Amino acid sequence: MTATLVVGTAAWAQERDETTTTGATTAEASEVTQGYLTDEIFSVKPLVGVIAYRDLFTSDTNTSRGALGLSMDYNASAMLGETMQRNWYLGPSVGFIYSHLGSPGSNFFGSAPDVATGGNSAPGANILIIPTNLKFGYNIADSLRISAHGGGNVIYRSVASSMNLDTDSASQDSLWKYYPNVGGDLDIGFGKNVALSLRPDVTFTPNENFFMGTLGLGVALG
Structure with missing residues (x-):
């Protein structure tokens, strides 16, 4: 015993x-x-990128300009449970993107020249893009996520004719418009609370659609 x-x-x-x-x-x-993409709830991303579009005066070729911005993403999947949060991403994605377009003959930075010539260009034109999107993604690993986003972009042009987007693009006045958009996201974690994000995006307009591609450095704040 x-x-x-x-x-x-x-x-x-x-x-x-x-x-x-x-x-x-x-x-x-x-x-x-802990602290990688699977735990991300709220993040802020400074952005650099490019906008490819067509204007009224060189409509046979694309024009490109550099852009800067900031995006803010919120992952609401935690409300659906811990398992949902670790595997999926679902939530709003907003922010702003700014570019100095200059005139049709300007360079990548919107300068040289930046004056009207023959009344056919838009001197000092600027664009502000405000994304209002819903982002849905899947965490392939702790440090890798693929997503799709869509919704709409609020577009402000200081000179409407700087981009051939709509029937009112011939105007020299400033203009606010809202257009639908869709795109993708590739997020790669490089350490706790830090990730690199690649984001292609297409905005659909009545005349000429335009493309944006941005690279962001994400910092998770929660």
Whole structure:
């Protein structure tokens, strides 16, 4: 009986040690991955990128300009449970993107020249884009996520004729418009709370659709 008791006690102690070790390993693994894309709730991303479009005067070729901006994303999947949060991303994506378009003959930065010539160009034209999108994605790994986004972009042009978007694009006045858009997102984590985001986007307009591509450095704030 004493031998049986000793064997039983040893087996219980071994099982307890294994359970404790397994629990510690799980906790350590959770701590190691904490702060990566699977835990992201709210993030802010400074953006750099390019806008490719057509204007009224060089409509046979695309024109491109550099752009700067900021995006803010909120992951609401946590409201649907921890499993949903770790595997999926669902929430609003908003922000702003600014570009100095200059005139049709300007360079990538919207300068040289930046004056009207023959009444056919838009001196000093600027564009402000305000995305109002819903983002839906899947976490392939702790540090890799692919997503799609869509909704609409609020477009402000300081000179409407700087871009051939709509029937009122011949105007030299400023103009606010709202157009539908769709695009994708590739988020790559490079450490806790930091990720690089690649975001192509197409805005659909009655005349000429235009493309945006941005690269963002995301900082998770929660």
